[in-house]
Amino acid sequence: MGGDHGPSVTLPACRSFLDRHPDAELVLVGQAQALAPAEHWERCQLVHATEVVLMDDPVEIALRKKRDSSMRVAIQQVKRVDGVAAADACISAGNTGALMAVARYLLKTLDGIDRPAIASVMPNQFDGYTTMLDLGANVDCTAEHLLQFALMGSALVAAVDGKPQPTVGLLNIGEEAIKGNEIIKRAGELLRAAGQAGLINFHGNVEGNDIFKGTTDLVVCDGFVGNVALKTAEGLAAMLSNFIKQEFTRSPYAKLAALIAMPVLKHFKQRVDHRRYNGAALLGLRGLVFKSHGSADAYAFENALNRAYDASRNRLLDRVHERILATLQAREGSAGGSGEPREVVGSHQAA
Incomplete structure (x- = not known):
């Protein structure tokens, strides 16, 4: 129900996804x-919800007032009860803040992880x-x-x-350790x-151009900077594509x-x-939740479905949590050996 276009985009994407993945099943949640x-549709279950979280709804509305929203009901499908969940992953194109807040409230985070983070990929020159x-x-x-x-991203x-x-x-x-604000330092x-x-x-430190150079496998930043970088990259790519189209349509030659350069x-x-x-x-959540761009068309939303499907098949949730646990246990052991107090993060437990 979410995103800029709602079911006019998500339903065609779901239909195409089912056609391409004969072993997959979908649970569609909405009005x-x-x-x-x-x-x-075959291999498709419908779960009705009476409310919808709007793209401009405050987080408290999604959490406290819209208790039968499609977003909330969809997230509930991946909540484990006695180790079993109705679905393996949840995908939404809806309000990002509401999705994160509701998912954190229903699924909870790993012990010791303060805040879940949104992780995605950007193309590089390699x-x-x-x-x-x-x-x-x-x-x-x-x-x-x-x-x-950094710990969660490395595990991913x-x-x-x-x-x-x-x-x-x-x-x-800048690359130098002395640069940046006090939090970054x-x-x-x-x-x-x-x-x-x-x-x-x-x-070490990397700059914005290093994202596309592929200098590191993972780039860590706060959500404000990361979202600006993401939207800037998307806008630049669209502008360059339009520039090329304009230049190749200026004259018959x-x-x-x-035509020659088409491939x-x-x-x-x-x-x-x-x-x-x-x-x-x-x-950082105890369940697989994926966020699609709100402006996604059917092709883009299907790719979000594919990403969640691959993550589920490859046991991403368990593997990431195992890696985080091993890393944080090593950190705890290192702190114990040095005598310095550190925050201890416990093991992952199913909701």
Whole structure:
């Protein structure tokens, strides 16, 4: 029901997803009238909700007043009761703040993790991608929060990409350790200490262009900076694509050149198309929740479904939690050996 377009986009995306994945099942949550076109779909269950969280609804409205919203009911599907959940992952294109708040309230976070973070990928020059977090869940962060993001992000990359020691960069206005505000400087100290203890593979400070250079596997920042960087990159990619289109349509000769260059242009467009990377994971929760762009079209929303489907098949939740637990236990042991007090994070337990 969420996003800028609602069921006019999400339902076609779901239909295409089911056609491409004959072993997958979907649980569609929303108002009865909106879900009516999917009533007779195979491998598809409809769960009705009477309310909808609007894109501009305050968080407290979603939490306290709209208790039968499609967003809340959908998140409840991945909550484990006696170790069993009705669904393996939840995907929403709705209000980001509300999604994070409701998911945190219903699913809870890992013990010792203060705030979940939104993690997604951005393309880099190696025809791969750089994982980045936080992308908008937490506007104001402490240095300790950024350290937790680094731990969770490292676990994500290790589990999904098979990199045991992914490199971590702290997004800053310069590479030098003396640059940045006090929170960034303190975060740099914590990340360097964690790197020296062997808890993460800390590269150091990175700048915005390093995201696309692929300097590190993971880039850590607060949600304000991350969301601005994400939207800037998407806007730049769209602008460059429009520039190229304009230049190749200026004259008959340019149009002829465009025909010759069409295979190259199509490949370029595909590489910079942000819709391919839609679907961000909310890390730190006791359940798999993915956020789609609110402006996503059917192609982009289907990619979010694909990302959640792959995460579920590859046991992302368990693997990330196991990696976080191992890392934080090592941190606890290191603190115990030095005699310095540190925050202790306990094990993951199913809700």
